Amino acid sequence: MANFNLDDTKIPPIRIKIVGVGGGGGKIVGRISKLFEGIDTIAIDTDVQALRQCPVAMKVQIGEKITGGRGGAGCDPEKGKFAANEER
Numbered sequence: 001m002a003n004f005n006l007d008d009t010k011i012p013p014i015r016i017k018i019v020g021v022g023g024g025g026g027k028i029v030g031r032i033s034k035l036f037e038g039i040d041t042i043a044i045d046t047d048v049q050a051l052r053q054c055p056v057a058m059k060v061q062i063g064e065k066i067t068g069g070r071g072g073a074g075c076d077p078e079k080g081k082f083a084a085n086e087e088r
Helices: 022-035 048-053 077-086
Strands: 016-021 039-045 058-061
Touching: 016 022, 022 039, 022 048, 039 048, 048 058
Parallel strands: 016 039, 039 058
Antiparallel strands: none
């Protein structure tokens, strides 16, 4: 049986990233970013206004050609799908 000494073991730091998609997802990661330190939060949305109001460090706007950058996908899953695929 092997004996392990945890003091000798190099444990890499844990990095947690949480991605919120859409208006609701952006609000959730915004709240998480205020409550917890050390967690990378990312918001992805078609609505540039929602992204401006989101308090996360990394924001990604998708689907600008499809939505015009205003109003987002309007809770239309097909429009959201096209917006996400536009960025491929």
